[in-house]
Amino acid sequence: MPPPVARDPFRFYTRLTLTRLTGRRAADLAEMVEHLRHASGSVIFHHTHHFLVQHQHLSPEPPNDFAFWVRNVLQEDQLGERLAAIDTVQIPSLGELRERTIAVIEDYLATRRELRTAPPGEEFHFMDAISFTLPTHHEASTLAEFAAGLREVGYATIAYHLFEARLRVGAEDNDFSRWLEGELDERDLAAAIRSLDPYTHTMEGLRQRLLRMIATRLEGEQSR
Amino acid sequence: MTAGLDAYAPFVGHATIEELRLLGERLRGRKVQNINSTAVGGGVAEILNRLIPLLLEVGVDARWDVIRGGDEFFAVTKTIHNALHGQAVTLTEHDIAVFRETTEQNLASLALSDDIVFIHDPQPAGLIEKRAPGSHWIWRCHIDMSAPSPPVWEFLRPWVERYDAAVFSAPQFSRTLPIDQVLIAPSIDPLADKNRELDARTIESVVTGLGIDPSRPLVTQVSRFDRLKDPLGVIDAYLLARKYNDCQLLLVGGSATDDPEGAQVLAECRERAAGHPDIHVVELPPTANIEINALQRASSVILQKSLREGFGLTVSEALWKGKPVIAGAVGGIPLQITHRYSGILTHTIDGTAYWIKQLLNAPDFAQRLGENGREHVRQNFLLTRHLRDYMLLFLYLSHLGESLIPLD
Numbered sequence: 158m159p160p161p162v163a164r165d166p167f168r169f170y171t172r173l174t175l176t177r178l179t180g181r182r183a184a185d186l187a188e189m190v191e192h193l194r195h196a197s198g199s200v201i202f203h204h205t206h207h208f209l210v211q212h213q214h215l216s217p218e219p220p221n222d223f224a225f226w227v228r229n230v231l232q233e234d235q236l237g238e239r240l241a242a243i244d245t246v247q248i249p250s251l252g253e254l255r256e257r258t259i260a261v262i263e264d265y266l267a268t269r270r271e272l273r274t275a276p277p278g279e280e281f282h283f284m285d286a287i288s289f290t291l292p293t294h295h296e297a298s299t300l301a302e303f304a305a306g307l308r309e310v311g312y313a314t315i316a317y318h319l320f321e322a323r324l325r326v327g328a329e330d331n332d333f334s335r336w337l338e339g340e341l342d343e344r345d346l347a348a349a350i351r352s353l354d355p356y357t358h359t360m361e362g363l364r365q366r367l368l369r370m371i372a373t374r375l376e377g378e379q380s381r
Numbered sequence: 382m383t384a385g386l387d388a389y390a391p392f393v394g395h396a397t398i399e400e401l402r403l404l405g406e407r408l409r410g411r412k413v414q415n416i417n418s419t420a421v422g423g424g425v426a427e428i429l430n431r432l433i434p435l436l437l438e439v440g441v442d443a444r445w446d447v448i449r450g451g452d453e454f455f456a457v458t459k460t461i462h463n464a465l466h467g468q469a470v471t472l473t474e475h476d477i478a479v480f481r482e483t484t485e486q487n488l489a490s491l492a493l494s495d496d497i498v499f500i501h502d503p504q505p506a507g508l509i510e511k512r513a514p515g516s517h518w519i520w521r522c523h524i525d526m527s528a529p530s531p532p533v534w535e536f537l538r539p540w541v542e543r544y545d546a547a548v549f550s551a552p553q554f555s556r557t558l559p560i561d562q563v564l565i566a567p568s569i570d571p572l573a574d575k576n577r578e579l580d581a582r583t584i585e586s587v588v589t590g591l592g593i594d595p596s597r598p599l600v601t602q603v604s605r606f607d608r609l610k611d612p613l614g615v616i617d618a619y620l621l622a623r624k625y626n627d628c629q630l631l632l633v634g635g636s637a638t639d640d641p642e643g644a645q646v647l648a649e650c651r652e653r654a655a656g657h658p659d660i661h662v663v664e665l666p667p668t669a670n671i672e673i674n675a676l677q678r679a680s681s682v683i684l685q686k687s688l689r690e691g692f693g694l695t696v697s698e699a700l701w702k703g704k705p706v707i708a709g710a711v712g713g714i715p716l717q718i719t720h721r722y723s724g725i726l727t728h729t730i731d732g733t734a735y736w737i738k739q740l741l742n743a744p745d746f747a748q749r750l751g752e753n754g755r756e757h758v759r760q761n762f763l764l765t766r767h768l769r770d771y772m773l774l775f776l777y778l779s780h781l782g783e784s785l786i787p788l789d
Contacts, residue, residue, distance in 0.1 A: 171400055175773040176564040178555040199784040229720055276728075278527070278711065282552035284564065289773055291403055291788040311396030
């Protein structure tokens with residue numbers, strides 16, 4: 158039996174970002190919370206996601222910017238650990254991610270009497286991600302073509318389809334799972350991708366994991 | 382001649398090169414005029430020399446002009462440069478008159494009609510006076526502006542506020558401005574003599590030629606002999622570490638003949654190093670790129686113990702060679718080093734000595750820092766990332782204030 162062919166092919170996009178400086182800076186946790194209240198979704202996205210591509214080979218991987226600053230500059234290890242452990246994959250929107258971050262800090266502040274202040278020059282600088290999306294030349298109509306495209310594209314493409322579409326654009330699902338299920342009826346594969354915690358992999362690690370999942374599925378297809 | 386874009390694929394991958402060409406397609410034929418104050422020497426000219434041919438290759442109609450000015454003008458702009466770096470200096474009425482007069486002369490002689498005019502640093506900032514309707518203007522500041530002298534900044538600010546966007550190298554350099562400000566770090570070229578791979582024989586020949594023992598650990602700082610790079614602090618840190626670890630120290634920097642204070646700092650370093658045969662204080666000409674490359678590659682640990690820093694690209698140069706780096710947490714250095722992941726950030730002489738010992742005694746950890754550092758530079762501080770950011774900025778000028786920009 159020939160492999161299923163999508164009516165609507167999957168076009169791999171890439172997402173490139175330019176960093177906008179907001180001029181907002183925090184020297185302690187109270188200032189951080191105050192700025193967080195006014196931070197846009199794209200600011201939250203920048204500080205919780207830019208390291209996924211920018212630090213993508215670091216081992217062990219640093220946590221998000223908020224956790225890193227709290228732990229390394231303010232030396233508040235316990236709060237740093239709590240911020241790093243926020244389960245981003247379970248949070249449906251950037252607004253809710255912001256509220257969760259504020260709640261974790263406020264919860265911690267309620268038990269503290271004194272605020273530590275960052276040394277001069279080590280304040281937290283709030284930055285904003287300007288995201289540009291553009292189609293690459295890679296397109297897939299079958300599962301095998303999808304795997305071939307996945308092998309070729311850059312890390313920004315993987316990050317875009319797995320993280321950005323869901324969190325920034327408000328889609329309920331990641332792009333890969335949605336297309337695989339909707340166009341190729343690959344329900345199990347789509348569910349397996351959905352259940353990955355992409356925040357605990359490097360981009361290359363994620364690519365290899367996805368490729369292995371697809372290879373297993375294709376082998377199963379051939380042996381039938 | 383600068384290598385073509387495909388020559389960078391082995392370092393950054395074909396997908397990155399494809400992304401650059403996709404961006405270029407969306408800027409095809411767009412005219413971009415770069416203007417700075419010198420055609421040779423200095424980091425800005427070095428970067429433009431490498432970037433302009435690559436912009437042309439991907440389809441951007443980029444060109445580069447240089448403003449003209451006399452000695453008096455450049456003396457004033459040197460004062461402005463120092464003031465923006467934080468020195469407590471002011472401009473006299475005569476200085477202001479000289480600056481305005483030279484700006485007027487350049488306004489009269491330069492054609493400023495391109496789609497995008499990209500002004501580098503304060504010297505040509507006043508050219509915005511002749512902004513053509515429909516054109517976009519960018520001011521790129523390469524200076525550490527974290528604590529500028531207020532009267533000098535107030536002199537420049539009215540011009541800067543008339544641009545569409547300002548570009549800074551580190552977040553702490555940004556100012557409160559009514560225009561968009563973006564972060565674009567400088568970059569290193571992996572194909573340049575200063576960074577390309579070298580064979581072992583070349584490295585050993587350079588090292589032994591300077592009287593350094595290649596069989597013993599070498600701790601190196603590459604920088605101008607400038608108090609802000611704290612070379613005497615480096616010697617003190619080395620001497621503390623040397624009590625416990627057999628190692629050599631190399632302080633190597635560019636020629637200081639045109640800088641009276643540099644010559645004095647060099648003399649002080651030599652005086653402090655006297656009687657310590659394992660401390661090598663070496664002055665090399667600015668063209669000694671392969672020698673600097675070899676010395677970085679021969680080192681066990683690289684220091685950049687700056688007290689103040691614009692960006693500190695020597696850090697990226699060392700990280701790109703897979704070296705563990707101990708550096709001051711100033712200027713753009715924290716963008717290049719994530720403490721204990723891709724290098725070590727320190728604040729004191731004692732801290733620097735402590736980490737020299739740690740890294741010499743824990744070579745596996747030191748190696749991991751170096752490997753992480755190289756990958757961090759690969760993702761963030763190579764020329765191709767710089768080219769991408771400039772093209773994104775050019776595209777952003779048509780979408781000012783937006784955060785999600787589809788380029789279908």
